[in-house]
Amino acid sequence: MSDWISVRVAERREEADGVVGLILAPTGPGSLPAYEPGAHIDLKLPNGLVRQYSLCGPQANGATYELGILHEAEGRGGSRYVHEHLAVGEVLEISAPRNLFPLVPGQPALLFAGGIGITPILSMADELARQGLAYELHYCTRSATRAAFRQRIGETHAAERVHFHYDDEPETRVDIEALLSGEPTERHIYVCGPNGFMDFVLGAARARDWPEERLHSERFSGAAENADGDAFEIEIAGTGQVIHVPAGLSATAALAAAGIEVPLSCEQGICGTCLTTVLSGVPDHRDMYLSPAERAANDCFTPCCSRALTARLIIDL
Template identity: 45%
Template sequence: MEQVDARWRSGTDRTVVRVQDKVQVAEGVVTLTLTAPDGGRLPDWTPGAHVDLTLENGLTRQYSLCGDRWDAHSYRVGVLLEPAGRGGSSYVHEQLEPGHVLGLGGPRNNFPLVPAESYLFVAGGIGITPVLPMIAQADLLGADWQLLYGGRTRSSMAFLDELSAHGDRVQVRPQDEFGLLDLPAFLGEPRPGTPVYACGPAPLLAALETACAGWPARALHTERFVAADQGAPVRTTAFDVELHRSGRTVTVTPDTSVLEALAAAGVEVLSSCRQGTCGTCETTVLAGVPDHRDSLLDDDERAAGDCMYPCVSRSCSDRLVLDL
């Protein structure tokens, strides 16, 4: 097996994969098929899961798994080219080739599919990727479902051939042909027991939150590409973070994240997005009150206060005790 960079072995859930195949599936979208270098079994996953890929240029990015979850020997991810991004997608599109070896973290699932007899799915652009395995799971269980899929143009929308097999359960609505998605018409009247799953750009998710205002609590499940605006932090003064395992204390100043303060003190916490959207840096809180500033936890999880994402979250109390 190829020699692997040591940074890919920084966490217990890290492994390596080889790019088996790279396919253009839409304008600006490629899929990567990933396999273990020795052809062995990859970790199991569930619909909604994502992996962290550490690219050969050192960048780490998150991609939703969009292949067959019952295929134990390969993963599939879809990657949208974002010219104004931070360089990860450009590297994948322009330099990554079959045969290259990548570091892989996860899978992790912050967007799990809850059991139900019916579902409504909404996808915008590359947000279709986590929805594909959800549809397969709903089909497997015999649940009723409908999908509303939007994008800039038909040519930019990936996996249309695969989705065509589902007939009129899938509504494909390119913006240049239909305008903005008609969410109220698709959702209809609130349906108790029918969760709504959505992934896509922030304006779409904001519109969905408005459209689902009359639905039962927690009916809407979303996954974000970009962190939601959390407003100003609760406190603007420094606070201390006690590391329970080592007994050390690290001071976090107002202009430094908890993650940055830990790194400066030589404490490595596996991280990726640094926006509070991927869940990679989840850390257990043993004492203190976190100031949750992520886009992952729901209200009950925030109230519990037993975990936090140190890349963005801070502290309401003078001291936090973390399981580090």
């Protein structure tokens, strides 16, 4: 990426057990780019790692960005570096914000956050409150001590709008049956958190015939990395070039080896950055990005993690 933005760590604080909050400010004159609720940035760390984090602060004057970062001991190293090494005053590079998880304008919302999934959901709640739209926020964590931004939420959102649910306090656990009972309303559901939590909420909504266009989600982790499967070929429609993708190698890696670069970000099938049009053939969808209907259409796939069920895919790059 060529258009990196230089920022410094203006503030660092413990937001909850295992969660660090960062305030990032520009190193030079001018403001940071504006963004909409649900947006995220790429954060380039001093050790060379690039990771994606949701923006959770108010969309105010562009003076700062706010992040909340969970320490994932079994992660890929980005959060570990932030928690163990990143200090106030350090200079970092970030991308401009991108939004793959936007709010539908002017519509009431039912917000579900699991753990660190509060980060994009909180910016949505802030915006819905600012606009005076109807919403409920249900925030689920293992315990109260693991609820990031709890004080801020309590100070900026009406008590009747916010519901905290803790695994170690059974009387507070979320009652999804009650929340989704009756006919689906005009509200949109937004959910972010661990995969199991999201599957639980979305599965309950689908079982009650909530329309897919009213279900919105963002995942922070994809399925376990898996390049298993038969070898296949990719044909580039514009040139006719054919690339062999062997078993054990991802499609993007095979394309890169052939000199064909595909835009990448998460490399786990959760962000949609690498989404590519399929003109012929049937993909083996292994992503967490496409909806069931989009998968059934078989007219696009995520080459960072998905493969092919047919011997060849013809794609448009």
